[in-house]
Amino acid sequence: MIGILFPGDRAYRPGIGRELHENFSVLGPYETEFSLQTGSTLADTVWYSEATAAGSSAGAKSAAVLAISCGFYQTFMATFPLPSPPVLIGTGTGVLAALVSAGALELSHGVAIALGATAQKSWFQPTDIAVASLDDAVVLRDTDDMLRAVNAIGAEDDDSQLQADALTRLGVEIALEIGPGDTIVSRLRPHVADTMITGALDTSVNAQNFLDTVAVQKYLNLRYLAERALGQLVGTRNRVGGTEGEDAVLVIGKRLRQLLAEQPLPTEPAEALSGRWTDAVVTIIDLWVENGRLKGYSPGEITASLRALENSTLLPVRFLAGYGAEPTSGHRKKEEGILAH
Secondary structure, X not given: OEEEEEOOHHHOOOOOOHHHHHHOOXXXXXXXXXXXXXXXXXXHHHHOOXXXXXXXXXXXXXXXXXXXXXXXXXXXXXXXXXXXXXXXXEOOOHHHHXXXXXXXXXXXXXXXXXOOOOXXXXXXXXXXXXXEEOXXXXXXXXXXXXXXXXXXXXXOOOOHHHHHHHHHHOOOOEEEEOOOOOOOHHHHHHHOOOOOEEEEOOOOOOOHHHHHHHHHOOOOOHHHHHHHHHHHHHHOOOOOOOHHHHHHHHHHHHHHHHHHHHOOOOOOHHHHOOOOOHHHHHHHHHHHHHHHHHOOOOHHHHHHHHHHHHHHHOOOHHHHHOOOOOOOOOOOOOOOOOOOO
């Protein structure tokens, strides 16, 4: 199961979502609603006036994070159409963004709550998209649950282990943080299972990461996976040296280039998650591991490189290639699809 994580107020900082605003049109309705209810604009409050942004009220900051997070979600879903809806999981005021994105709460009501209005039960409606609170791992199945969760919104929980356990209880295998910055998964990574994939669409230290990910369509893209493997082959330093190892690495490069030339590797998430391309993924990851081994990297280092690859592509390559937690050779599992759910 894929879980989309919506951050709360901790994600706020002057300039959040500027790249989204300047390169995509999805923020239009969110900007309009923000302006109607605050009497200001996202441009003044967040993007182009740091003094105003720093001095904004707590409610305006919450409303800004809500609006921008919803815009990131719309951009992600338009770029990476998933074969089945993900579960939308919020922490703190991120619960509002999850409910709005799921269609369970009108945008106008979500912004009003962020600005301090008291939530009304009539504002919520059932939805086919699962919504949950990361702070207690509760799935909001009906309007009573939704109202209760919104009324319980407070400071974001700092207990990373409890939140990591919540993702496990919710059945999440791939967790992607949507919204400005990277305030959830960076904390949870040390606490989740080695097999759980954790990614962030936007990062506070490298805003260009978001634009690159969307432009190149890095997520759930098997062709990009093969291209990354070829780049890894070229970019990793050879610690061993010697002509024998270098010759073997050249053979690996030839096989990867041949795979890219001969196989119509899909770029669509539905195809990547279908399991129909298992043999190609096994080949790519076998060559990735062999490249690391030939160049003198330890099993632990190779495992770390595969985990980083998974987090940047959202593809559970170790599972698909049958490696399990450690990159050891042996029997390769073949499953009917990558995800069990």
